[in-house]
Amino acid sequence: MKILNLNEGSFPINISMEVDDIGIPNIGKLRRNLIFKAEISKISKNLYKCDGKVEGEFIDRCQNCLENTDLYISSSIDVAIKDKSELLGDSSGQNQTHYQNLEYFDLKQFIEEEVAILYPDIVKCEQECLEKELVQEKEKNLPFKKIRDLIE
Ligand SMILES: [Zn+2]
Numbered sequence: 001m002k003i004l005n006l007n008e009g010s011f012p013i014n015i016s017m018e019v020d021d022i023g024i025p026n027i028g029k030l031r032r033n034l035i036f037k038a039e040i041s042k043i044s045k046n047l048y049k050c051d052g053k054v055e056g057e058f059i060d061r062c063q064n065c066l067e068n069t070d071l072y073i074s075s076s077i078d079v080a081i082k083d084k085s086e087l088l089g090d091s092s093g094q095n096q097t098h099y100q101n102l103e104y105f106d107l108k109q110f111i112e113e114e115v116a117i118l119y120p121d122i123v124k125c126e127q128e129c130l131e132k133e134l135v136q137e138k139e140k141n142l143p144f145k146k147i148r149d150l151i152e
Contacts, residue, residue: 004040006048006081006102012041015052019108024116028060028071028123036111038077048081050098054114062125069125075118081105 002017018033038052058071082090084099096117098110124130 002107004105004107006040006042006105012039014039015107017107017111019111022056022112022115023108024112024119027116027119028058028069031057031059031070034111034115036107040081043080046083046086046102048102050077050079050081050110052077054111054118056115058119060123062129063123064129065125067125069123071120071123073115073118077114079114081110 004013015036015038017036019036020030020033022030022034034054034056036052036054038050040048040050043049053074053076055074056072058073060069060071061067062069078096080097081102082097082099083102087099090097098113100106100109122130
């Protein structure tokens with residue numbers, strides 16, 4: 001666990017970190033260490049910014065056919081960081097803000113939150129997999145539809 005005190009020290013802080021387990025429920029397993037590289041800079045007294053990159057390879061399951069599916073995440077990170085005491089009543093409307101205790105800033109918690117945001121909601125083994133199943137379902141339901149039509 002890596003804790004930073006963002007209220008002290010000099011900025012920017014350069015971070016290069018590998019994570020071997022991710023505490024996010026319902027996502028795939030890491031195939032190899034997740035790589036996180038970033039720079040945290042101080043914008044003003046209570047506003048910080050994290051610019052960087054996260055890269056991870058997961059093994060998950062296709063939600064449709066349950067095949068093991070490789071999932072690769074590679075994304076830039078551009079997030080504002082504020083103290084969690086500002087969470088309530090913050091209506092600055094910034095794209096993305098991460099709230100945490102700035103004095104005990106838990107980097108892993110930050111990374112996990114970013115990965116949770118980046119991780120796809122629907123995991124598919126291939127682009128077509130879910131669509132194929134939907135078509136089949138429709139065809140399967142046809143006889144019932146006919147019967148329903150007769151009853152009506
Ligand atoms: Zn599939």
